[in-house]
Amino acid sequence: MIDDETRAKIRRLHYAEHWRVGTIAAQLGLHHDTVRRALGKRKVVSLRVCPSKLDPYKDFIHKALEEYPRLRATRLYDMVVARGFEGSVTIVRRYARRIRPSGGREAFLRLNTLPGEQAQVDWGQLRPRRGRQRQTDAVVLRNDRGCCPGGKRRSSRT
Numbered sequence: 001m002i003d004d005e006t007r008a009k010i011r012r013l014h015y016a017e018h019w020r021v022g023t024i025a026a027q028l029g030l031h032h033d034t035v036r037r038a039l040g041k042r043k044v045v046s047l048r049v050c051p052s053k054l055d056p057y058k059d060f061i062h063k064a065l066e067e068y069p070r071l072r073a074t075r076l077y078d079m080v081v082a083r084g085f086e087g088s089v090t091i092v093r094r095y096a097r098r099i100r101p102s103g104g105r106e107a108f109l110r111l112n113t114l115p116g117e118q119a120q121v122d123w124g125q126l127r128p129r130r131g132r133q134r135q136t137d138a139v140v141l142r143n144d145r146g147c148c149p150g151g152k153r154r155s156s157r158t
Contacts, residue, residue, distance in 0.1 A: 053087035
């Protein structure tokens with residue numbers, strides 16, 4: 001931000017002395033965008049808005065996506081072509097991506113526990129490969145190694 005005194009000096013140098021923006025910026029040690037902002041001159045890029053081939057079908061696409069949010073853009077394209085659309089599938093894809101209701105990401109909670117605070121239990125069935133043809137039910141208890149005797153982990157090395 002510049003103060004009012006500097007803004008007045010910039011305006012005087014530009015309008016009364018006819019200095020260029022770059023010269024004022026170099027003389028006062030300011031950025032040229034700061035000088036332009038003080039003068040009220042900003043580069044304005046005007047975009048020409050052209051009518052799209054898709055304009056007559058946008059209401060239909062919007063209603064279809066509200067009713068069926070998982071509908072693919074290629075299927076939407078087929079539906080609007082059946083109604084007389086003569087554009088490409090890319091136009092429909094871009095528009096559908098822009099207006100499609102966002103599903104968001106599924107939230108999950110990462111659990112960080114200290115040793116001995118949590119255990120997991122799974123149920124399963126064991127089927128022998130050879131020998132008896134009998135199936136056995138099993139309960140598998142997995143602990144986070146915090147409850148081993150003495151609180152020490154067994155070494156896998158011998």
